[in-house]
Amino acid sequence: MATALELRSGRLRRPPAAPVRPRRGRRERRVVVVARHVVLIIATALFFGPFVWMILTSLKSSSSALVYPPTLLPHHWHFGNYLDVFRAAPFGTFYLNSIIQAVASTIGQVVTSALAGYAFARLRFPGRQLIFFILLGALLVPFQVVFVPLVHLLAALHWLNSYEGLIIPNIPSIFGAFLFRQFFMSFPAELEDAAAVDGAGILRRFISVVAPLSRGTAGAFAILAFIYNWNNFFYQFIIVNTNRYMTVQLGLVLFQSQQTASEFNLLMAASTIAVIPVLIVFLVFQRQIVRGIMLGGLK
Amino acid sequence: MEDKRSGGGVSRREEIIAGYAFVAPTAVLLSLFYFVPLIETFYYSFTKWDPASVTPAHYVGLANYRQLGGSVGFLPAVLHTLVYLAFTVPISVAVGLGLAMLLNRPFRGSGIYRTLVFTPYIAPIVGSALVFSYILSPLGGIANDLLSAFGIHPINFLAENPWAMIWLIIFSIWQVAGFNMVIYLAALASVPEVYYEAAEMDGARFFARFRHITWPLIWPSTLFLLVIGVVNSIQVFTQVYALTGGGPIDSTWTVIYWIYQEDFVYFNGGLATAGSVVLFLVGMILTLLQLRFLGRRRVEMMS
Incomplete structure (x- = not known):
């Protein structure tokens, strides 16, 4: 299954041993298989069902979103709901802000992390270990512990309600530096030495030889970072409170507060607008995402 | 930690400079936007501080x-x-x-x-x-x-x-x-x-x-x-x-x-x-x- 989550563990999986205990018959196993599917179908309905419900409701009329008993499919498909959402609130601006914020943060994270990871793995300079462990210490401090003074620092810089504020403090990534350090530590030195013989300097060598070869790691990290940045509500929430710089997440909260409770079809359309980009990125890149999460999670 | 890289072609001095320069963006930004606020959090917790006014925070102990x-x-x-x-x-x-x-x-x-x-x-x-x-x-x-x-x-x-x-x-x-x-x-x-x-x-x-x-x-x-x-x-x-x-x-x-x-x-x-x-x-x-x-x-x- 090409698009399925594949945990690269094939090597460890051998075909199951032939049943040793004849007691456990074919029928018993069949019951187990069916029971497992039943449990998993219920689990899938609970975990993924809300998204299906969201999309279907987003295409209903406002009265059929409230009708009892509820119907699964819309009577008429109201694609115009999406236009209404864009008309009711500046979701175009919100989208643009989210994209600028997420893309710029991601690029910054990838570039600075790759540079730092490379230096920590391959360059010798005094204090290398010390600096690395101090930076690693930041992982122990939740962002929520530093946000009060940070907001006042950013206010002093006039970075609240600005792209600078949304992007620049987000850029340093310890997780990213760690990921790239692990990668470069297992990177064959010979490849670099070939370039060194040509007399290329370190930066030159990094750009022309090392960076292109680390595309796999950079890609996996970039995808994770993009999703993280897109979803990073709390940070955006404390930085921005004007429409001009609101992201999709903030705009969604704003939109919700402006709607009357009965307009669930429009609310679900707005919700779909916020969820869909991440959902698409996830479905396309799920293998890299899962691998990245496991690398970060299991260190 | 064993260093796999052989230094061929690059002087020791260039390597040190590159090391600091490569680490600098992450280290400087993280210090500014993480470590400084962290220290400030501890500092302000011992003060009376109104973040909306220009009056400086003053020490109030515990x-x-x-x-x-x-x-x-x-x-x-x-x-x-x-x-x-x-x-x-x-x-x-x-x-x-x-x-x-x-x-x-x-x-x-x-x-x-x-x-x-x-x-x-x-x-x-x-x-x-x-x-x-x-x-x-x-x-x-x-x-x-x-x-x-x-x-x-x-x-x-x-x-x-x-x-x-x-x-x-x-x-x-x-x-x-x-x-x-x-x-x-x-x-x-x-x-x-x-x-x-x-x-x-x-x-x-x-x-x-x-x-x-x-x-x-x-x-x-x-x-x-x-x-x-x-x-x-x-x-x-x-x-x-x-x-x-x-x-x-x-x-x-x-x-x-x-x-x-x-x-x-x-x-x-x-x-x-x-x-x-x-x-x-x-x-x-x-x-x-x-x-x-x-x-x-x-x-x-x-x-």
Whole structure:
């Protein structure tokens, strides 16, 4: 299954041993298989069902979103709901802000992390270990512990309600530096030495030889970072409170507060607008995402 | 640490300069936007500080910390956070493990199940919370439609006690279980098959195999998930803000919510940062306790 989550563990999986205990018959196993599917179908309905419900409701009329008993499919498909959402609130601006914020943060994270990871793995300079462990210490401090003074620092810089504020403090990534350090530590030195013989300097060598070869790691990290940045509500929430710089997440909260409770079809359309980009990125890149999460999670 | 790189072609001096230059963007930005505010958090927690005025903060010793105990809302916020944590963490880890056990061996369709169950973890919380508030709405929400099929009157789940907290917990479990599953799937895949084969020869049944082989071998992952589960739970904000807004009254107020309110609404910067410091210390203590008591168990079992 090409698009399925594949945990690269094939090597460890051998075909199951032939049943040793004849007691456990074919029928018993069949019951187990069916029971497992039943449990998993219920689990899938609970975990993924809300998204299906969201999309279907987003295409209903406002009265059929409230009708009892509820119907699964819309009577008429109201694609115009999406236009209404864009008309009711500046979701175009919100989208643009989210994209600028997420893309710029991601690029910054990838570039600075790759540079730092490379230096920590391959360059010798005094204090290398010390600096690395101090930076690693930041992982122990939740962002929520530093946000009060940070907001006042950013206010002093006039970075609240600005792209600078949304992007620049987000850029340093310890997780990213760690990921790239692990990668470069297992990177064959010979490849670099070939370039060194040509007399290329370190930066030159990094750009022309090392960076292109680390595309796999950079890609996996970039995808994770993009999703993280897109979803990073709390940070955006404390930085921005004007429409001009609101992201999709903030705009969604704003939109919700402006709607009357009965307009669930429009609310679900707005919700779909916020969820869909991440959902698409996830479905396309799920293998890299899962691998990245496991690398970060299991260190 | 052994250095694999041979220095050919580059002078020692150039290497040192490049080393600092490559690390600088991360180190400088992190210092400015993380380490400096961290130190400031500790500093301001000992001061009376109004972040909205130009009056400089002045030292008041431990007054803020003494005030925390008596302050309206802080202790309830701590209590709500602990209740939230006590249910969310163990249940989401158990659900993740259950899903991973069901999906460990590949079979037709297992990939689809994995993908769909994992989706809530990567979806934006604000969007998911909005869907939940529709499902739970007393007006046309399917949860209440189901109840009325059994003749039960609609319940305003997100505005009634204790339903708001219960649904906040369920929502958070729903959101994070897929992540726990992925971590457990990796752990389960690394348990050598020969162990199970040997156990099967001995006639060990499923629960015996699970207890004596699987559980001890995946314990490091369990410990990891418990530790990060606790760290994430004590700083929960977005789920609360998007789903219940802290209500009804203040029944789902959590610590971060309280800190946010003190600083951004009441401008008690000193009191807010004292709350941050307490949160930080509680997080550290809970993490160390878990590593100390739960980490040792693993060693005993593995030896």
